[in-house]
C-alpha cells in the first residue's frame with residue numbers, strides 16, 4: 082500500500098501552491114475580505130492556468146487544499162465556480178452537458194447549487210419550493226437561501242418539490258432537480274453581505290416567482306432529486322474536507338512564520354513544541370482521512386460514512402488548530418492573516434451538511450452493521 | 456450569592472442595558488460608542504465605578520463591579536470592555552498613583568476618554584522608550600488609539616515609567632472583535648513634563664494591577680457566554696428541522712444544558728475569587744467558556760449564525776478578541792503554576 086499521490090498530482094499541488102502564493106496577494110486577500118466582491122478576474126486566471134479540470138479529480142482536490150492554504154475565501158470562490166458539475170456529469174443528458182456543463186468547465190459560465198431555503202437547511206426533504214408541471218414545461222415558485230455564487234452564477238442546479246410526499250417516512254420522495262438560469266423571468270437573487278468569513282465567496286438569497294422551466298432542464302428522473310443531491314454531497318464533501326485541511330495547514334504555516342521571527346528561546350519552550358506537535362498531528366490525520374474518502378469517491382466506490390467522517394473531522398481540526406495557534410500568538414494575531422483564517426475556518430462546520438448532520442450520516446451507516454452482527 | 460444591594464444594582468444596570476443598549480448593540484458595533492452613550496455610562500457612575508465617591512467615583516465594591524460588567528456584557532460586550540478600560544485601566548491607575556485628578560473627573564463625566572498602552576502579558580516588546588524627558592517609539596497593538604490621552608508604559612535604561620502622552624500619529628485597523636472600540640497603531644514623540652509622569656517602576660505596578668483585575672475580564676466573558684447561550688436556547692425553541700424543534704434533539708439539549716451548568720458554576724466562582732492567582736485562573740476558564748459558548752451559539756444558528764444580521768457571529772469574534780486583549784495563555788499559566796505548584800514550575 083502506498084500513501085504517495087501520483088507524480089502528476091504532486092506536480093499539480095506544487096503548481097497550485099505557487100499560483101496561489103503569486104496571485105492571492107496580501108492586498109487582494111484583504112480587498113475581497115473587506116469589499117465582499119467576487120474575485121472574477123482571479124477565477125479567469127485559475128481557468129487559464131488549467132486548474133479546473135475533471136479529468137483527474139485528485140488535481141482539483143489538491144488544488145483546493147493548496148489554494149485554501151493561502152486564502153480559503155479566494156481559493157474556494159474560484160474553484161467553486163463549477164459547483165455542482167458532478168450532478169450533470171452523472172445525471173445530465175447530452176444536451177444539458179453541451180449547454181451547461183462544458184461551458185462551465187471551460188470557464189465561460191458559472192454554476193451554483195440551490196438546495197437550502199429559509200426554513201430548511203439540514204432537513205433537505207423539508208424544502209417547500211414547488212416545481213409543477215404545466216403545459217409549456219414546469220413552473221417554479223420558491224425561495225432559496227445562502228446560495229454560493231447566487232448573484233454571479235449563470236445557472237443553478239435547484240431542488241424543488243414536484244409532488245407531495247407519499248408518507249411521513251417518505252418525505253424525501255417527490256423532489257425534483259432542475260437547471261434554472263439566473264437571467265430568466267421571475268428569478269431574483271439578492272446578495273447577502275456581512276458574513277463572518279469566506280467573504281470572497283458570493284452568497285445570495287434567491288426568490289423564484291412563476292419561473293418557466295423547460296422540460297429539457299429537468300435533471301435525472303423526476304421525483305428522484307433527493308438521491309441526486311445526496312449523491313452529489315457525497316462527492317462535494319471531500320472537497321470541503323480538503324478546504325479544511327488546507328485552512329488548517331495555512332494556520333500551521335502562519336504559526337511557523339511567527340515562530341521563525343521569535344527568539345529561539347520561545348521555540349524551545351516545551352509548551353510551544355507540544356502545541357506544534359498537536360497541530361501537525363491533527364492536520365496529518367485530517368489529510369489522511371480526507372484522501373482515503375476521496376480515493377473511494379474517485380474510484381466510483383464511495384463510502385458515505387467515510388466521506389462524512391472526513392468532512393466532520395477535518396472541519397473540527399481546522400477550527401481546533403486555529404484555537405491552539407491563537408494561544409501561542411495571542412495579541413500579535415490581531416490584524417493578521419491568522420485572524421482571517423480563524424473567521425474562514427468556521428464555515429466548514431456548517432456548509433455541505435453541518436457537523437451534526439455528518440454525525441447522523443456516519444451513525445446511520447454504522448448502525449446498518451447491526452444487521453450483520455445479528 | 457449576590458447581596459440585596461448588589462441585586463438592586465444589577466437590576467438597575469440590566470434595565471439600562473435592555474432599554475438603551477440591546478436594540479442598538481449592532482449599531483454601536485458599526486458606529487462606535489457615541490458621546491451620548493458615554494454620558495449615560497457616566498450618569499450611572501460606571502466610568503469611575505470603583506473609585507471612592509470623594510474622587511468622582513461611584514464607590515462600587517469589587518464584586519458588584521464584576522456583576523455590572525457581566526450584566527452589560529450580556530447586551531454589548533464592547534461597552535462592557537470600554538467601561539473596564541476607562542474605569543480599571545485608566546481611572547484606577549490614575550487614582551492609585553494619586554495623579555491627574557482632573558483627568559479622572561473628565562473620564563468619569565464622559566467628557567473625555569483615555570487608554571492604556573502596555574505590553575504586560577503579551578509576547579511582543581512595546582518599543583516605547585523614555586530618555587531624559589523625551590518619549591519616543593511606537594506600538595502596533597493599541598486599543599482605542601483615538602482616545603483623548605494615552606497612559607503609556609515607556610522604558611528607560613534603568614526603570615520604566617507610565618506617562619501621560621498623546622500620539623503623534625495613529626492608524627486604525629479593523630479589529631477582530633469589539634468593533635465599537637477602535638484599534639491600531641500609535642507612535643509617540645513628545646517631551647514629558649514632570650506632571651505627566653504617572654508612575655515610576657511602572658512595570659511591576661502595572662503587572663500586579665492588570666493581573667489582579669483579571670476577574671473583571673472573567674466577568675465580561677461570563678456575560679458574553681450567558682448572552683450567547685440565551686440566544687441559542689431561544690433559537691432552539693423557534694427553529695425546526697426534520698419537523699422537530701432543535702431543542703428536541705438530544706445532542707442539542709445536552710450541549711445547551713451542559714453549557715448552562717458551566718456558566719452557573721463560573722458565576723459562583725466569580726463571586727468567590729480571593730487572590731490574584733484565583734482571578735487569573737478564573738479569567739482563563741471564563742475566556743475558554745466564552746469561546747465555547749459562542750461557537751455553540753453559532754453552530755446552533757447554522758447558516759443564519761454566520762451572517763452579522765442576527766448578531767451571533769459577533770460573539771465568535773468578540774470572545775477570541777477578548778482572549779487576545781487580556782490573556783497570554785503561556786504567561787498566565789506560568790504565574791498560576793509557580794503559585795500553586797512550585798516557583799520552579801513551568802521552566803522548560
Ligand SMILES: Cc1cc2nc3c(=O)[nH]c(=O)nc-3n(C[C@H](O)[C@H](O)[C@H](O)COP(=O)(O)OP(=O)(O)OC[C@H]3O[C@@H](n4cnc5c(N)ncnc54)[C@H](O)[C@@H]3O)c2cc1C
Nearest residue numbers: 196197202203227228229433435437696704754755757758
Ligand atoms: C456562507 C454559506 C454558503 C452556503 N452555500 C450554500 C449553497 O451554495 N447551496 C445551498 O443549498 N446551501 C448553502 N448554504 C447553506 C448551508 O448548507 C446550511 O446553512 C446548512 O446546511 C445548515 O442549514 P441551516 O443553516 O438551515 O441550519 P439548520 O438546519 O436550521 O440547523 C441548525 C442547527 O441544528 C442542527 N441540527 C439540525 N438537525 C439536527 C438533528 N437532527 N440532530 C442534531 N442537530 C441538528 C444543525 O446541525 C445546526 O447546528 C450555505 C450556507 C452558508 C452560511
